[in-house]
Amino acid sequence: MRAYAFRRILQFIPTILIISIIMFVLLNLLPGNAALMAGDQRKAPDPRVVEQLKKEWGIDKPIHTRYFIYLKGLARGDLGTSFLRREPVNKLVGNRIWPTLRLSFAALLISLVIGIPLGFISALKRGTLIDTTAMIGAVSGVSIPQFWLGLMLMYLFSVILGWLPSSGYGHGKISHLIMPAITLGIGYTALLARATRAAVLEVMHKDYIRTARAKGLSEFLINWRHIMRNTMVLVLTTAGLQFGALIGQTVIVEKLFAWPGLGSLLVDSIFQRDIPVTQGCILVMILVFLIVNLVVDLLYSVVDPRIEY
């Protein structure tokens, strides 16, 4: 398993290299430049300052030269310096990664705790009122726009009930995390519930379940030992793949709740044409995605001992 993990980690290098080329070219093709965005666009730009900034940031150099400078830095783990904030991207991204991971994992936790049992119960009670209600809830959960849901939660819990702070990071207090995590996690919960239900229904009709029942095993043991464990491989795949999307979705939630994460930094940097920061954010998000997928792959063998690496 160690050898497998090592091989997978090595595969990260070409993946990141290819992504870095695509990203660099696309971002540099975008119209508009950071030297202009450095100022308030309502004011008359000072051409002298614009030229000075272009020179300072090296954006007057040809694209291939800029890419190799960037790559050289990347090999040393240096993501460059922000054009507009004039700070190392490593530091900026480093400051923002924890709030995003915290939010994503909180959303993941909510989804796992609610989504999996809900899907499981739905499948076991297929066709009953519980199943129908749960699945209507799941479809609604997937369909609700995060922005709207977030606003409604804010209105209810902050303005009407006054129980929770409406936004902000609150120096890491749990009370500030609850609403953003629910907003982010609700769609994911619904998705997991549906995936779990489908997986359980598939496993329930397998021969080994019939055998287990025939040999007189109790329903609890059938559910726990046979259905649950066999279902988990499928659920894990869905959870792993969707976790990447979840990190991407933090953009909306972070903006709405003024959450100081990577998503809001990414959006700001794109609009401001702060290319080093945009590249840094995307690379880190991809790296997190790759690591999560690797962890999920490794977990397969824990959940299902038949899988070996």
Next chain:
Amino acid sequence: MKKIGMLLLAAVTAFLVTTGGALASSGGTFIFCAPYGGDLFSLDMHKTSRTQDYIVGLNINRSLYRWDADQSKPVLDLATGVTISADGKTYTFTLRKGVKFHNGRTLTADDVIWSYNRIAQPKTASSAASYIANIKGADKVMEGTAKTIVGLHKMDDLTFTMELKHPVDIGYALCKVETAIVPREALEAGEAKFATNPVGCGPFKFVKWVRGSEVILEKFDNYYEEGKPYIDKLIYKIMPEGAARDIAFRAGELDANIVGASQYPVYQRDPQIKDHMIEVAEMYTRIIGFNSEFKPFADKRVRQAINHAINAELIIKKLLKNKAVPATGFLPTSSPAYDTAMKGYEYNLTKAKALMKEAGYEKGFTFECIATANKSWGVGIVESLIPFMKRINITIKPQQLEGAALGERARTGKFDAFIWSIESGPDPLETLNRFRSTTPVSAGNYTAYANSDYDHALDMAAATGSADEKLSWLKKANRILFDDAPFWFFNYNKAIIAYQPWVNGIKPVAIEMMLQDFTNLKLDESSPRK
């Protein structure tokens, strides 16, 4: 007895009014928002050019002058006095005694001279360079051919002279927070550190910046105005999302909030908020710029016809919910050179059609107007013009771009027309200079406007020593610009701040409403943070 009682009551009422409410006293925490486009970039005022950063930096720093919101003009701040030579080109400043930086050191004339020299250095790439460009020798430093500005001379620790190239009111330029006076040693200890941990001499000192979330400042006990500021702590929440700000304000988490067009009518109807709003016509003029290189727009009759063909007031009422003041020219109502006699282009379809016919465009033409998604001066406004334009046989095609892309197109003149909000103050001369024939497109004269009469009026305004004469020339220039109509003059932004009932001291700041100086702000005892 009854009379005495009435007198006492009147005296108490007068006291309450003048003190901003008897319950208002020192102390407490004030929570404001920083609403413009995400996290701050830098708190080094010389190196940033974002309003979002100035909102915070204004309360950490002080400049030679400050903007007085009540008088709507610059007044001396770090200087207590100034004498101006007869030719208006030499200013001799006397600095305020005992002004302390947050690091404990006393401010001297050396700090002022050093700060202006830093702004001029090419490596600083400061957007504030244009504000000090009129000081003799500053341009040489900016070009890199001189090391120091020769026009600044220290007389003693509290006195220095400033020689100017042209006799202008330098207060307009030096009241900007971008020209803040900073302690040399703090910057020499590390510019990067200074940008995130600034040292100024303003009423509040820096405590903490939680990236992307908030900036915390606290009262500076050695601030030069005795007993001020009144509040102990000032927190700026970085909140770019209008709906989230609205909820935070309603939940009492924000003490004041900038009001958007969608919230304005709702707030006006809300009995708890409607009496706690302050508004001002900001010095930003929303326009559609016509590219004079695009053939139909080369004819001023066409540009005038478009101005006559649009019912701007109706658009302001229906789309902007009256959160704007109809434009009567380029300079806004809050500008010192605003001409009250100007009435704006009358909505008159007959006149518009006649002008189109005269210009030979009776059958009309098609043009593209680039716009952002901005609700107040974006693609939605351009779309609302389609039916008005149709009536004079013009087809207008809106094209949505995002800010950076539009900025680049405007700066390079690659457009037929664009819609934007342009700074139109505070210094009317500097503002109008943007449209001189000699100002290149890349420097903000996007429509490539050129008129020698206009240039002449500005030359005369710059050269005269008489304030009245200067205003008269500026008004003339503004009229010429209006008559030539290189723009569709849409509106001046009506900026509004809503505040909680316990807040006293929000000001109508015409240069940018969010640039609130909280030195005099007080909180009532009913504040939940007191």
